[in-house]
Amino acid sequence: MTKHAHAPADLKADQMFINFGPQHPSTHGVLRIALTVEGEVVMKGDPDVGFLHRGMEKLFEARTYSQGLILTDRLDYISATHNNLGYCLAVEKLAGIQAPLRAQYIRVLAAELNRIASHLVFFGTFGVDMGAFTPFLYAFREREMIMDLFEMLCGGRLLHSYVRVGGVAADLPAGWTEKCREFLTFFKPMLKDYDTLLSGNPIFRSRTEGVGIIGADRAVSWGLSGPTLRGSGVSYDVRKAEPYCVYDKLNFTVPVGKNGDCLDRYYCRMKEMEQSVEIAFQCLDALAGAELNPGEFMAKGVPKMFKAPAGQAYAHVEASRGDLGFFAVSDGGFNPYRMHVRGPSFINVAILQEILVGCKIADVVAILGSLDIVLGEVDR
Amino acid sequence: MGIVLDNLSKIEALPGGGIALATSDELINWARTSSVWPLTFGLACCAIEMMAAYASRFDFERMGVFPRPTPRQADVMFVAGTVAKKMADPIIRIYKQMPEPKFVIAMGGCANCGGPFYDSYAVVKGVDKIIPVDVYLPGCPPRPEALMYAVIKLQEKMRKMTVKGGHGATPLQGTGSRKLT
Numbered sequence: 001m002t003k004h005a006h007a008p009a010d011l012k013a014d015q016m017f018i019n020f021g022p023q024h025p026s027t028h029g030v031l032r033i034a035l036t037v038e039g040e041v042v043m044k045g046d047p048d049v050g051f052l053h054r055g056m057e058k059l060f061e062a063r064t065y066s067q068g069l070i071l072t073d074r075l076d077y078i079s080a081t082h083n084n085l086g087y088c089l090a091v092e093k094l095a096g097i098q099a100p101l102r103a104q105y106i107r108v109l110a111a112e113l114n115r116i117a118s119h120l121v122f123f124g125t126f127g128v129d130m131g132a133f134t135p136f137l138y139a140f141r142e143r144e145m146i147m148d149l150f151e152m153l154c155g156g157r158l159l160h161s162y163v164r165v166g167g168v169a170a171d172l173p174a175g176w177t178e179k180c181r182e183f184l185t186f187f188k189p190m191l192k193d194y195d196t197l198l199s200g201n202p203i204f205r206s207r208t209e210g211v212g213i214i215g216a217d218r219a220v221s222w223g224l225s226g227p228t229l230r231g232s233g234v235s236y237d238v239r240k241a242e243p244y245c246v247y248d249k250l251n252f253t254v255p256v257g258k259n260g261d262c263l264d265r266y267y268c269r270m271k272e273m274e275q276s277v278e279i280a281f282q283c284l285d286a287l288a289g290a291e292l293n294p295g296e297f298m299a300k301g302v303p304k305m306f307k308a309p310a311g312q313a314y315a316h317v318e319a320s321r322g323d324l325g326f327f328a329v330s331d332g333g334f335n336p337y338r339m340h341v342r343g344p345s346f347i348n349v350a351i352l353q354e355i356l357v358g359c360k361i362a363d364v365v366a367i368l369g370s371l372d373i374v375l376g377e378v379d380r
Numbered sequence: 381m382g383i384v385l386d387n388l389s390k391i392e393a394l395p396g397g398g399i400a401l402a403t404s405d406e407l408i409n410w411a412r413t414s415s416v417w418p419l420t421f422g423l424a425c426c427a428i429e430m431m432a433a434y435a436s437r438f439d440f441e442r443m444g445v446f447p448r449p450t451p452r453q454a455d456v457m458f459v460a461g462t463v464a465k466k467m468a469d470p471i472i473r474i475y476k477q478m479p480e481p482k483f484v485i486a487m488g489g490c491a492n493c494g495g496p497f498y499d500s501y502a503v504v505k506g507v508d509k510i511i512p513v514d515v516y517l518p519g520c521p522p523r524p525e526a527l528m529y530a531v532i533k534l535q536e537k538m539r540k541m542t543v544k545g546g547h548g549a550t551p552l553q554g555t556g557s558r559k560l561t
């Protein structure tokens with residue numbers, strides 16, 4: 001089996017070796033952590049990845065540029081649209097394609113809706129990890145509404161492939177804008193409910209406050225990104241630092257935490273949902289305006305199969321879990337010569353080996369949950 | 381008792397009430413089909429749709445499907461996602477830990493045959509290469525409704541099981557513990 005499936009040889013007499021995962025309801029997939037504990041205290045924790053390695057980066061080389069898109073959905077499957085977007089931006093840069101403005105707004109709108117859906121999954125499962133099951137039911141109720149919106153858009157619930165090279169797959173269907181507004185108006189006050197449900201709960205707070213502290217310096221030096229980084233008080237967001245699509249025209253703030261503990265990371269995500277709602281409203285307003293030609297959702301003359309000129313391009317987006325980058329190299333053929341993915345989850349999970357040391361065994365679940373990793377992206 | 385009487389064809393209530401007669405097959409299969417406890421075991425994208433099936437809108441629990449976190453208490457394993465080669469060993473191990481009778485639903489294209497990763501070097505092309513599968517559920521990912529349909533199909537299969545001669549739903553199950561390589 002794996003390298004250290006059995007207890008290490010240097011285990012002391014009063015220590016115990018625990019295999020946390022790969023089949024464990026709190027690992028959010030198939031992560032394995034090899035824990036050495038002394039009583040309740042973790043002495044050593046090694047994350048062991050690769051249980052979902054699907055050889056994605058190699059498969060990109062065997063697919064054309066438009067076929068490769070469906071693989072990106074399956075990287076970070078909880079926020080598929082961001083993956084589509086990052087990939088398309090990289091390929092567009094490589095092939096010199098410019099998506100029309102209307103498509104850019106639709107892309108941002110879809111991405112923000114997906115961010116809400118993704119953070120809702122986090123909210124629900126983090127609650128379950130901490131022993132609170134009810135928030136899960138609330139979160140999934142709202143999430144189903146977003147799934148419905150996506151189903152209207154592109155037919156897919158979870159994996160959308162809605163963003164395509166050169167634009168989006170289809171224009172907004174009739175009646176969609178109203179449905180979307182209806183949802184956003186319904187959803188905004190729900191965030192307060194979530195606060196009463198979970199954020200203010202004394203048990204929840206005592207399990208997250210001051211647990212798994214990551215200082216700002218350490219967060220930066222480990223290369224963390226996304227809410228995991230911002231929870232430590234570092235305000236870095238690709239949407240602000242290097243705006244893509246139309247983010248420079250939109251008005252929003254980037255919530256940051258202070259202490260870098262589990263609670264801050266959790267609360268950053270809750271606040272981000274609020275901002276996503278704002279962005280979505282602004283996009284809807286812009287799409288209703290006359291200057292964006294209805295029906296112009298795809299760049300003209302993008303064929304199904306195309307050759308990209310030899311060269312390389314890198315594009316990154318702010319996905320729900322952090323800075324997601326795609327590095328594409330072309331040798332002038334129909335397929336990419338190399339496609340590298342910078343998955344934020346993979347980099348975020350690495351810090352576990354440092355912050356797990358010295359914490360209590362029950363906190364392992366809290367810390368892991370607060371990093372909000374998706375194994376599809378970690379293992380690729 | 382009302383539910384039992386309504387659902388079983390070969391049950392007979394004796395006059396005066398309080399006592400009912402049924403064949404053991406009917407009774408056992410009734411119990412078995414109405415409490416299909418799956419193992420919470422998410423592998424990849426399909427697991428998110430499986431979670432959605434447990435959550436508010438679809439409410440899987442009304443069908444008696446109540447997730448168990450340990451294989452020792454589970455009847456059925458939803459293989460929800462891509463089976464990477466590194467994961468093959470743990471899956472066999474978990475399967476062996478489940479008590480008989482045990483069932484497997486292969487959820488999604490990946491678990492059926494490799495799905496979108498049909499040509500990957502790192503993926504087991506179908507979970508039936510390593511453990512026996514009872515119901516194949518296609519889709520990428522299958523909708524939560526589809527997962528419910530798969531469970532209904534599994535229940536149909538369970539109803540055919542008999543106690544006599546140790547016959548299971550499938551010929552393989554008749555032999556007791558399935559032999560795995």
Ligand code: SF4
Nearest residue numbers: 425461488489490520
């Ligand atoms: S079948 Fe599709 S959705 Fe399911 S695990 Fe495989 S790639 Fe993901």
